[in-house]
Amino acid sequence: MNRKVLLVDDDQNLLESFRRQLRKKVELTTAEGAKAGIEAAARQGPFAVVVSDYNMPDMNGVDMLRVIRHGSPDTVRVLLTGHADLEIAIQAVNEGNIFRLLTKPCPPETLEKVLADAFRMHDLVLAERELLEKTLTGSVSVLCDLISLVKPDVFGRISRFLPFVRGVCKRLADPRPWETETAAMLSVIGFITLPDSLIVKVEKGKPLAEGEVRQFQGHPAFGARLISKIPRMDRVASIVAYQEKQFEGGGAPPDDVKGEAIPLGARIIKAVADFDILLANGLGKGDAITKLDRRKGVYDPAVVAALAEVIREQARYTLQKVYLNGLTPGMVLAEDLYGVRGDETLLLMAKGRELNETVIEFLIDNSRTIRINQPVAVIEPMGGEAGK
Numbered sequence: 001m002n003r004k005v006l007l008v009d010d011d012q013n014l015l016e017s018f019r020r021q022l023r024k025k026v027e028l029t030t031a032e033g034a035k036a037g038i039e040a041a042a043r044q045g046p047f048a049v050v051v052s053d054y055n056m057p058d059m060n061g062v063d064m065l066r067v068i069r070h071g072s073p074d075t076v077r078v079l080l081t082g083h084a085d086l087e088i089a090i091q092a093v094n095e096g097n098i099f100r101l102l103t104k105p106c107p108p109e110t111l112e113k114v115l116a117d118a119f120r121m122h123d124l125v126l127a128e129r130e131l132l133e134k135t136l137t138g139s140v141s142v143l144c145d146l147i148s149l150v151k152p153d154v155f156g157r158i159s160r161f162l163p164f165v166r167g168v169c170k171r172l173a174d175p176r177p178w179e180t181e182t183a184a185m186l187s188v189i190g191f192i193t194l195p196d197s198l199i200v201k202v203e204k205g206k207p208l209a210e211g212e213v214r215q216f217q218g219h220p221a222f223g224a225r226l227i228s229k230i231p232r233m234d235r236v237a238s239i240v241a242y243q244e245k246q247f248e249g250g251g252a253p254p255d256d257v258k259g260e261a262i263p264l265g266a267r268i269i270k271a272v273a274d275f276d277i278l279l280a281n282g283l284g285k286g287d288a289i290t291k292l293d294r295r296k297g298v299y300d301p302a303v304v305a306a307l308a309e310v311i312r313e314q315a316r317y318t319l320q321k322v323y324l325n326g327l328t329p330g331m332v333l334a335e336d337l338y339g340v341r342g343d344e345t346l347l348l349m350a351k352g353r354e355l356n357e358t359v360i361e362f363l364i365d366n367s368r369t370i371r372i373n374q375p376v377a378v379i380e381p382m383g384g385e386a387g388k
Contacts (some may be wrong), residue, residue, distance in 0.1 A: 190219030
C-alpha cells in the first residue's frame with residue numbers, strides 16, 4: 001500500500017519537527033514552499049497524502065493543492081493553517097477538495113490520526129477505481145463478444161476502421177480518446193436489431209427505402225440505451241447515440257444538436273465508418289476522401305481533413321510477410337488469414353484486423369492444432385514502429 005506523505009510548509013523548523021515525529025511511521029517527503037511542493041509531487045509522486053500549510057509566500061496552500069490534484073487526483077489533501085476562519089475553510093473545501101482542515105499548532109497525535117484516516121480514504125479511492133476499471137473493461141468485453149457472436153461480419157468492420165479512429169483522435173487532440181475508441185468498438189451493437197438484408201445494403205452503400213432508413217437510424221439509440229446501463233459510460237453512450245448525426249443537423253437523433261455541439265467522438269465515427277464502407281466497395285482511399293469532402297454538411301470538415309492526414313501518413317507504411325513468431329502489436333493484416341484443420345479450411349482473421357497481444361497469442365496457440373498459412377502478409381510502419 002502507498003504510505004507516502006508529502007508535507008509542504010515555508011517554515012523549515014516546522015518541517016524538521018514533523019520529520020522527527022513521523023519519519024518512523026510514514027514514508028515522509030518534505031518541501032519548503034509551494035513551488036518545491038509541486039515539483040516534489042511531480043517528480044517523487046504519487047503520494048497517498050499531501051499536507052500543506054495555507055499561508056505561504058509564493059502560492060497559498062489551496063492553490064497548490066489544486067495544482068497537485070490535477071496531476072494526482074487520487075492523492076488525499078490536508079490543509080494546515082494558523083488562520084482558521086470560515087472563508088478559508090469554505091475555499092479549501094470548494095476549490096481544493098480538501099479532506100481535512102487542521103489548525104496550527106497541530107498536536108502530533110492529531111496529525112497522526114488524520115494521516116491514518118487519510119490513508120484509509122486513499123485505499124478506498126484506489127479500490128473503487130480498480131473495481132470501476134474492471135467493471136468497465138469487463139462490460140465492454142462482454143458487449144464486443146456479443147457483437148462478434150451475433151454479427152461476426154459486422155464486428156470485423158470495427159477492426160478495420162479502429163486504426164483510423166485512433167489516428168484522427170490523435171490529430172484532433174481528442175481530450176477523451178479512450179471514450180471515442182470504446183464508442184467505436186460498440187458503435188455497431190445496435191446492428192443486432194437489424195435484419196441481415198438491411199445490413200448488407202448499408203455495407204454495400206445501396207440506397208435504402210424510407211422504412212429501412214427509419215429502421216437503420218434507430219440502431220444508435222438502441223445501442224446507447226444498452227451502454228448507458230454501465231456505470232460511468234454516459235459520454236460513451238452519447239457518442240454512440242449521435243454516430244449517425246450529420247454535421248449540419250440532419251440524421252439521427254432528430255433534434256436541434258448540430259456542428260461542434262455533436263460529441264467529437266460521434267463526428268469522428270460518422271466520417272470514418274462511412275469512409276470504411278466506401279473502401280469496402282472498391283473505392284480508393286484518395287477517392288473515398290474526396291467523396292466525403294463533397295458531401296457538404298454531412299461530416300465535420302476538420303474530421304475529414306484529419307482523416308486525409310492519416311491516409312497520407314500511411315504512405316510511410318510497408319507491406320511485408322512475417323511468420324507468426326514475428327508478429328507484433330500494431331501490425332495490420334493485409335489479407336485474409338486462413339488455416340486448415342483436417343479437410344476444413346477456416347477463416348481465422350479478416351484482412352484489415354489490427355493485431356494486439358491477445359490476437360497474436362490466439363494465433364500462436366491455434367497453430368498447434370491448425371495449419372496456418374505462413375508467412376503472414378501484414379502492414380506496419382517503416383522502421384518497425386508497430387505497436388509503439
